[in-house]
Amino acid sequence: MNKKENQELNILLIGNGAREHAIAEAIKRSKHSIKLFAYMKSKNPGIVKLADGYVLGKYDDFDEIKSYCTLTNINFAVIGPENPLELGIVDALEEIGVKSVGPKKVLAQLETSKSFTRNLLTKYKIPGNPLFKVFPTKNGLYDFIKSLNGNKNDCKNDASNNYGFVIKADGLMGGKGVKVSGDHLNTVQDGVNYAEECIINDSRVVVEEKFIGQEFSLMCFCDGKTVVGMPAVQDHKRAFEDDQGPNTGGMGSYSDKNHLLPFLTQKDYDDALAITQNVCDALKKETSQEYKGIMYGGFIAVKDGVRLIEYNARFGDPEAMNVLAILKTDFVDVCLAIINGGLNNLTLEFDNKATVCKYVVPEGYPDEPVTNISDEKLIVNEKKIHLLGARAYYASVDERKDETGKKDTDKKEISSLYMTSSRAVGVLGIANTISDAEKIAEQAVACISGRIFHRKDIGTKELVEKRVKHMKEIRS
Numbered sequence: 001m002n003k004k005e006n007q008e009l010n011i012l013l014i015g016n017g018a019r020e021h022a023i024a025e026a027i028k029r030s031k032h033s034i035k036l037f038a039y040m041k042s043k044n045p046g047i048v049k050l051a052d053g054y055v056l057g058k059y060d061d062f063d064e065i066k067s068y069c070t071l072t073n074i075n076f077a078v079i080g081p082e083n084p085l086e087l088g089i090v091d092a093l094e095e096i097g098v099k100s101v102g103p104k105k106v107l108a109q110l111e112t113s114k115s116f117t118r119n120l121l122t123k124y125k126i127p128g129n130p131l132f133k134v135f136p137t138k139n140g141l142y143d144f145i146k147s148l149n150g151n152k153n154d155c156k157n158d159a160s161n162n163y164g165f166v167i168k169a170d171g172l173m174g175g176k177g178v179k180v181s182g183d184h185l186n187t188v189q190d191g192v193n194y195a196e197e198c199i200i201n202d203s204r205v206v207v208e209e210k211f212i213g214q215e216f217s218l219m220c221f222c223d224g225k226t227v228v229g230m231p232a233v234q235d236h237k238r239a240f241e242d243d244q245g246p247n248t249g250g251m252g253s254y255s256d257k258n259h260l261l262p263f264l265t266q267k268d269y270d271d272a273l274a275i276t277q278n279v280c281d282a283l284k285k286e287t288s289q290e291y292k293g294i295m296y297g298g299f300i301a302v303k304d305g306v307r308l309i310e311y312n313a314r315f316g317d318p319e320a321m322n323v324l325a326i327l328k329t330d331f332v333d334v335c336l337a338i339i340n341g342g343l344n345n346l347t348l349e350f351d352n353k354a355t356v357c358k359y360v361v362p363e364g365y366p367d368e369p370v371t372n373i374s375d376e377k378l379i380v381n382e383k384k385i386h387l388l389g390a391r392a393y394y395a396s397v398d399e400r401k402d403e404t405g406k407k408d409t410d411k412k413e414i415s416s417l418y419m420t421s422s423r424a425v426g427v428l429g430i431a432n433t434i435s436d437a438e439k440i441a442e443q444a445v446a447c448i449s450g451r452i453f454h455r456k457d458i459g460t461k462e463l464v465e466k467r468v469k470h471m472k473e474i475r476s
Contacts, residue, residue, distance in 0.1 A: 009035070010075050011027055011335075012072070019318070025324070035052040048399075060087050062088075065093070074098050075098075082112070085314065086172060088104070119134070121308065126282060127275060128308035132206060132207060132209070154187055165208065166208045168206040195207060212474060214263050214467055216299055216301065217253070218230070218296070219295075219315060226343040231322070231350055246367050250318050253321075255322045255326075257354045257432060257433070261467075275308060318359060321391075326351040328351055360454050375418065378397055379448065388443050397420065398417070398418045
């Protein structure tokens with residue numbers, strides 16, 4: 001890790017989604033002499049183009065991952081998704097002397113166990129928690145849920161209702177384990193039924209009061225002592241326009257050129273950052289381990305400040321695309337500072353640009369994917385997207401050799417992209433305003449064809465103004 005700047009660094013990226021495609025792009029922009037290697041569970045064509053080598057395998061095959069690290073003489077690893085963190089990949093790599101940008105297993109509980117995080121904030125008196133209880137059995141569930149709902153059985157979702165509840169599966173659910181009264185749950189009994197289902201599947205469930213406000217993501221670089229915030233981003237979980245439909249892994253996101261959001265104050269941002277710094281300190285006290293990696297807080301701006309919804313132990317997806325695309329500081333320098341505990345000596349800079357990301361997804365996503373969608377071609381005009389000044393990041397796509405046996409002008413076999421049942425491509429527009437970035441993103445989506453859809457409203461003036469109006473109403 002003490003190599004001179006002009007000496008080559010071999011970096012391993014674990015993961016194969018659009019988030020990891022964005023990470024790979026940021027690594028390759030480095031001024032350092034680097035070689036990028038990727039360990040993926042499926043082939044991402046964007047990462048393959050950027051990598052000097054790659055291998056496909058399972059995230060729980062630690063022997064294979066360690067062997068690949070030894071073979072390629074890896075200096076450090078960057079862990080993209082949450083599953084390898086939950087499994088303990090950082091601990092495993094440290095056994096062979098490879099440091100990681102990502103927390104150890106005990107620290108990754110910040111994401112992998114919602115009860116761990118709620119109890120941590122309570123124990124160390126960190127602000128931001130809701131009224132909540134963790135239930136290992138169904139005893140007391142009905143009464144607590146009904147009390148959060150204002151002792152009413154029906155769940156209303158309108159401006160006159162200041163009550164409500166949230167049921168959260170304790171472990172990892174791919175962003176789909178949370179159900180909210182008035183949105184997904186129509187009665188108290190609906191909440192009880194889902195909570196009991198969570199207990200059966202995960203041995204416990206977290207029940208919380210429902211916050212009224214606007215959500216935002218604040219991702220931070222963390223070296224175990226110092227926490228440095230990135231631009232605030234707002235994700236859109238619902239599948240359909242105007243925030244309708246089931247939750248997804250995220251249909252798109254936007255950020256503003258001042259690195260706040262139109263409905264967010266500087267105090268909101270600072271308070272959220274302070275909570276994350278306190279959590280970093282608490283983790284060290286609780287586990288005697290230093291958290292090194294990305295600490296991503298999902299926050300909500302409410303009437304009297306900000307509250308914590310949850311933490312993730314890695315970059316958000318799609319939010320990684322928003323922030324890494326405008327990161328001016330060398331990302332490899334950031335990684336080295338995280339690993340070596342030197343973030344306090346690094347000046348972190350982002351371009352003063354607005355960004356809008358929109359995900360292209362297969363028809364029927366997320367609940368009813370089209371039959372035989374894996375046989376459907378996805379055509380992406382990368383050249384045209386580039387000419388627009390936009391960027392495309394591949395997520396869950398399958399690259400296969402063209403069955404016709406055709407070859408291109410260099411006599412290479414032509415490959416085609418095929419969809420899976422998950423998100424396919426994230427496109428990103430970058431401009432001086434959110435509206436202009438949204439227009440670029442929308443034009444980029446038009447360069448992709450297949451049995452697809454996307455949320456056209458993300459980043460539009462109408463939707464952003466609706467968020468601002470809502471926040472004003474709450475705080476008036």
